[in-house]
Amino acid sequence: MTGSQAARVAAAHASLRDRVGAPVEAGIILGTGLGGLADRLAEPTAVPYGEIAGFPVSTAPGHAGRLVTGRLFGRRVALMQGRLHLYEGWSARDIALPVYLLARLGAARLIVTNAAGALDPDLAPGAVMLIEDHLNFTGANPLTGPDEPDLGPRFPDLSRAYDPALREAALRAAEAAGVPLRRGIYAAVAGPSLETSAERRFLRAAGGSAVGMSTVIEVIAAAHAGLPVLGLSAISNAAAGGPDQAPDSIEEILANAATAGAAIAALLQRLFAGA
Numbered sequence: 001m002t003g004s005q006a007a008r009v010a011a012a013h014a015s016l017r018d019r020v021g022a023p024v025e026a027g028i029i030l031g032t033g034l035g036g037l038a039d040r041l042a043e044p045t046a047v048p049y050g051e052i053a054g055f056p057v058s059t060a061p062g063h064a065g066r067l068v069t070g071r072l073f074g075r076r077v078a079l080m081q082g083r084l085h086l087y088e089g090w091s092a093r094d095i096a097l098p099v100y101l102l103a104r105l106g107a108a109r110l111i112v113t114n115a116a117g118a119l120d121p122d123l124a125p126g127a128v129m130l131i132e133d134h135l136n137f138t139g140a141n142p143l144t145g146p147d148e149p150d151l152g153p154r155f156p157d158l159s160r161a162y163d164p165a166l167r168e169a170a171l172r173a174a175e176a177a178g179v180p181l182r183r184g185i186y187a188a189v190a191g192p193s194l195e196t197s198a199e200r201r202f203l204r205a206a207g208g209s210a211v212g213m214s215t216v217i218e219v220i221a222a223a224h225a226g227l228p229v230l231g232l233s234a235i236s237n238a239a240a241g242g243p244d245q246a247p248d249s250i251e252e253i254l255a256n257a258a259t260a261g262a263a264i265a266a267l268l269q270r271l272f273a274g275a
C-alpha cells in the first residue's frame with residue numbers, strides 16, 4: 001500500500017462515513033476470541049473491512065473482519081471486530097490505519113483488548129489484566145517513514161501510553177462489577193510462532209507480565225493521534241516458560257479468552273455506566 005497515511009485515512013473515511021451515522025464516543029479493538037462483545041451492541045451497523053476503501057482484511061482465527069457501530073451499554077462506539085496482526089504480513093502502518101479512522105469517526109478514547117499468555121505465574125488463564133505499560137519487542141513501529149504532522153507529532157510521548165485516568169476508572173469499575181483485575185506489563189512479539197521457553201523467561205526477566213502478538217502498534221498510533229487508551233488483556237494460557245511449561249493450543253487460548261471476555265464485558269458495562 002502506497003501513499004501517505006493521512007490520504008489513506010481520508011479515503012477510508014470517505015468510503016464509510018455515510019454508513020456509520022452519528023459520531024462515536026469510543027473506539028474499541030477486539031482481540032482474539034473476544035469478538036462476542038460485538039453481539040452486545042444495540043442498533044448495530046456492520047461494514048465489512050472489504051467495503052472500506054484501502055482497508056486491510058484480517059485473516060486471523062477468531063476475527064470476523066468488520067467495523068461495527070452502535071450502542072454498547074448506552075454509549076455510541078465503533079468497534080473493530082477483527083484486528084490486524086504483523087504475523088499476517090500487514091505492515092505496522094496498515095495496522096495503525098484503523099486507529100486513525102476511529103479517531104476520525106469521533107472516538108475520544110480507544111479501548112484495546114487482546115488475548116495474552118501469562119509470563120507471571122500468578123496470572124491464571126481466564127483472568128483479566130489491566131495493561132499499565134508495554135514492551136514492544138516486535139521490531140516494528142507504525143510511525144517509521146515520512147513525518148506526517150497532520151496526523152501527529154514526529155516523536156510522540158509514550159510515558160502515559162495507557163491513560164492513568166482511564167486505568168483508575170477501570171480499576172474502580174472492576175471492583176464495582178466484582179471482576180478481579182490485575183495490573184501488568186504487556187510484552188509484544190511479532191509471532192506467529194509462540195515463544196520458546198527461554199524467550200518467555202527472558203520476557204519475564206525484562207519486566208513483562210503477559211505476552212501477545214498485537215496491541216502495541218495500535219497504542220503507538222493512538223498516542224500519535226492523541227487518543228487516550230485503555231488496554232485489557234484476556235489471559236489465555238500459562239506462558240512462564242518453566243520446566244513444567246505445557247504446549248499451547250489455539251483451542252485453549254480461544255476458550256480461556258472467551259472466559260476472560262465475559263469479565264471484560266462486565267467491567268466495560270460498569271465503566272460506561274459511570275463514565
Ligand code: HPA
Pocket residue numbers: 115116117118194195211212213236237239248253
Ligand atoms: N504468546 C504470544 N501470543 C499469545 C499468547 C502467548 O502465549 N497467548 C495468546 N496470545
